[in-house]
Amino acid sequence: VARRIRVVVCGFGRVGRSFVRLLDDTRARVERSHGLALDLIGVGELAASLLDASGLPPAETAALYETTRGFAGHPALRPDWRGLELVREAEADVLVETTPTDIRTGEPALGHIRTALGRRMHVASANKGPFIRHYRELRELAAKQGVALKLSAAAAAALPTLDVAETCLAGTEILAIEGVLNGTSNFILTRMRAGHAYAAALGEAQRLGIAEPDPTLDVEGYDTANKLALIANAAMDADLVPEDVERVGITGLPADMVRAAAADGRMVRLVGRATRDGDGRVRARVAPEALPADHPLASVDGAEKGISYVTDTMHRVTVVGGKSDPRGAAAALLKDVLNIYRGAIPR
Amino acid sequence: VARRIRVVVCGFGRVGRSFVRLLDDTRARVERSHGLALDLIGVGELAASLLDASGLPPAETAALYETTRGFAGHPALRPDWRGLELVREAEADVLVETTPTDIRTGEPALGHIRTALGRRMHVASANKGPFIRHYRELRELAAKQGVALKLSAAAAAALPTLDVAETCLAGTEILAIEGVLNGTSNFILTRMRAGHAYAAALGEAQRLGIAEPDPTLDVEGYDTANKLALIANAAMDADLVPEDVERVGITGLPADMVRAAAADGRMVRLVGRATRDGDGRVRARVAPEALPADHPLASVDGAEKGISYVTDTMHRVTVVGGKSDPRGAAAALLKDVLNIYRGAIPR
Numbered sequence: 001v002a003r004r005i006r007v008v009v010c011g012f013g014r015v016g017r018s019f020v021r022l023l024d025d026t027r028a029r030v031e032r033s034h035g036l037a038l039d040l041i042g043v044g045e046l047a048a049s050l051l052d053a054s055g056l057p058p059a060e061t062a063a064l065y066e067t068t069r070g071f072a073g074h075p076a077l078r079p080d081w082r083g084l085e086l087v088r089e090a091e092a093d094v095l096v097e098t099t100p101t102d103i104r105t106g107e108p109a110l111g112h113i114r115t116a117l118g119r120r121m122h123v124a125s126a127n128k129g130p131f132i133r134h135y136r137e138l139r140e141l142a143a144k145q146g147v148a149l150k151l152s153a154a155a156a157a158a159l160p161t162l163d164v165a166e167t168c169l170a171g172t173e174i175l176a177i178e179g180v181l182n183g184t185s186n187f188i189l190t191r192m193r194a195g196h197a198y199a200a201a202l203g204e205a206q207r208l209g210i211a212e213p214d215p216t217l218d219v220e221g222y223d224t225a226n227k228l229a230l231i232a233n234a235a236m237d238a239d240l241v242p243e244d245v246e247r248v249g250i251t252g253l254p255a256d257m258v259r260a261a262a263a264d265g266r267m268v269r270l271v272g273r274a275t276r277d278g279d280g281r282v283r284a285r286v287a288p289e290a291l292p293a294d295h296p297l298a299s300v301d302g303a304e305k306g307i308s309y310v311t312d313t314m315h316r317v318t319v320v321g322g323k324s325d326p327r328g329a330a331a332a333l334l335k336d337v338l339n340i341y342r343g344a345i346p347r
Numbered sequence: 348v349a350r351r352i353r354v355v356v357c358g359f360g361r362v363g364r365s366f367v368r369l370l371d372d373t374r375a376r377v378e379r380s381h382g383l384a385l386d387l388i389g390v391g392e393l394a395a396s397l398l399d400a401s402g403l404p405p406a407e408t409a410a411l412y413e414t415t416r417g418f419a420g421h422p423a424l425r426p427d428w429r430g431l432e433l434v435r436e437a438e439a440d441v442l443v444e445t446t447p448t449d450i451r452t453g454e455p456a457l458g459h460i461r462t463a464l465g466r467r468m469h470v471a472s473a474n475k476g477p478f479i480r481h482y483r484e485l486r487e488l489a490a491k492q493g494v495a496l497k498l499s500a501a502a503a504a505a506l507p508t509l510d511v512a513e514t515c516l517a518g519t520e521i522l523a524i525e526g527v528l529n530g531t532s533n534f535i536l537t538r539m540r541a542g543h544a545y546a547a548a549l550g551e552a553q554r555l556g557i558a559e560p561d562p563t564l565d566v567e568g569y570d571t572a573n574k575l576a577l578i579a580n581a582a583m584d585a586d587l588v589p590e591d592v593e594r595v596g597i598t599g600l601p602a603d604m605v606r607a608a609a610a611d612g613r614m615v616r617l618v619g620r621a622t623r624d625g626d627g628r629v630r631a632r633v634a635p636e637a638l639p640a641d642h643p644l645a646s647v648d649g650a651e652k653g654i655s656y657v658t659d660t661m662h663r664v665t666v667v668g669g670k671s672d673p674r675g676a677a678a679a680l681l682k683d684v685l686n687i688y689r690g691a692i693p694r
Contacts, residue, residue, distance in 0.1 A: 026518055029518075158662065160515035163514050163515045164666075167510050168510045168514070168682070170686055171682045172682070173376065293646075294646070296646065296667050296668065299646045313373075313675070313677070313678035313681075314670050314678045314679070315670035315675065316669075317666065318666070318668050319666050320667070321661075322661050322662060323661050328662065331519060331660035335515070335516065335517040335519070337518075339517055
């Protein structure tokens with residue numbers, strides 16, 4: 001018989017709704033392979049929340065929200081609750097956090113996560129915001145409370161990064177991390193290699209919905225720096241905030257420089273790089289680099305992402321791919337929830 | 348205070364000795380990051396074994412064996428014990444199995460592993476042999492006994508394969524596996540692309556110690572088929588024996604075919620491929636394939652290895668790299684041992 005896990009989801013945007021739909025789509029498989037029944041019992045949004053300890057039908061709840069942009073008239077409606085009240089009151093096992101990121105304050109997710117950990121709920125977050133300035137605090141709070149804090153979806157959605165370091169490279173020392181962590185920049189650089197100017201490549205990315213109307217966060221390397229700091233903090237026990245990351249973007253990178261590198265067999269990528277110094281400190285940097293063709297991140301094309309770990313005993317291990325859309329992020333959240341409950345010892 | 352884990356090692360060849368040396372090299376790190384003290388208490392070899400419940404000094408024991416090709420005069424010597432007697436008698440928590448593989452019978456490792464699981468010891472094996480014909484039996488025995496059976500080092504040494512499927516892709520359905528799993532064949536194909544004939548490339552690989560004097564297992568695809576069957580059994584819940592794997596090797600592959608593919612932007616690799624049919628059955632095949640340049644395994648050069656998983660919700664995730672030498676295999680064993688004892692919930 002499957003163990004029942006009560007899940008609350010804060011944030012019901014595209015990632016949150018994809019996640020609850022995935023609960024439906026994978027119910028039979030998860031029960032069979034993991035022995036878990038993941039039950040959605042609450043949804044927290046900005047204006048109102050739902051809570052039903054006996055369970056909410058995931059896909060129906062997502063469809064209702066899409067039709068009505070809210071939960072008006074729902075029998076489980078808590079009209080005066082935002083996410084924070086939901087996390088305070090729900091008797092849940094796991095918080096899945098997908099509210100929009102305010103990189104500056106980390107709110108409202110920071111409050112959700114502090115509260116959840118304080119109540120001994122496990123947390124899986126697709127939200128980087130709270131970890132930009134509060135990684136160590138939240139990590140220590142989770143440890144003190146004896147609960148799990150999982151950030152795969154925040155680090156790079158469906159591209160495995162943190163769990164590779166934690167599980168696949170367990171026992172190694174990670175000497176360096178190199179990452180192509182921003183799909184938008186990588187798409188632009190890939191188009192520039194084909195001969196397009198920066199502005200034209202950016203315009204194409206915007207038309208395809210790959211780049212935001214204001215692309216600064218992506219093309220100036222802020223997003224890469226945020227992800228790199230998060231991964232280095234988790235995988236290399238660094239203590240970085242984004243300002244510690246030296247940062248050069250790709251705005252205005254001359255197209256002929258990209259083409260010249262390509263003619264030379266090299267590929268220009270926006271690389272986030274963290275290395276451990278002789279004194280043990282981790283230094284981090286984001287900048288366009290012309291990678292030689294045999295570098296394992298050279299072939300990470302288009303909007304794809306990739307990460308390469310340099311270790312002492314396993315040499316270099318590189319991971320590439322993973323869907324970048326909301327369903328990919330949702331799949332990363334689901335995996336984090338499953339891994340909270342799975343030990344290495346088979347059932 | 349670290350939790351003491353008693354380890355016995357069967358097989359004291361290059362991998363076994365590398366593993367025990369790694370216990371010394373990583374002792375402080377493993378204690379700090381995992382809270383474990385891995386204590387070597389026994390070593391089983393063909394002619395004689397050592398057992399000392401209070402612990403054996405790993406590096407010294409390896410050095411002694413290298414100097415004397417045995418344990419003559421050692422105070423912990425059990426002169427009439429082979430590995431099987433050691434596993435029967437030792438009060439240990441984990442068996443690390445590194446004896447030479449007899450692919451046909453799986454012995455002596457099969458007996459070691461059955462006995463260890465029967466005694467409720469966890470097992471980490473660098474040895475594929477026992478799993479070629481007995482994967483399901485041993486998996487079920489481990490589950491029944493409530494202990495872990497970890498095969499990372501057997502699947503592809505330091506290239507992460509099984510733990511990627513189990514952890515990083517948890518909750519997805521793996522629709523297909525593609526792998527460049529044999530470094531020797533890949534080295535030969537890489538040299539053929541540079542214009543060398545098969546025989547010359549093989550000769551070079553033999554001189555470099557990459558290929559065996561009799562290279563059949565590697566170049567005829569048997570090794571790839573064995574690994575592919577093991578990975579598909581674990582990651583896709585298949586039930587394959589190597590004879591189920593259709594197999595075409597690279598012997599006598601014309602150099603101009605490899606060069607023509609390269610001129611066309613494609614790379615010939617010996618690919619192991621497992622796919623799930625419409626009827627749910629897993630079909631597996633090993634054959635040289637001309638991969639397009641943008642295939643993530645196209646850039647796996649030289650003696651490197653790589654594996655690509657095609658999933659339903661995360662799309663394609665590819666892992667490349669990982670040291671292929673005995674120390675890489677030892678690092679994979681160490682990671683498996685650590686992962687046996689590590690839950691997702693931080694200490």
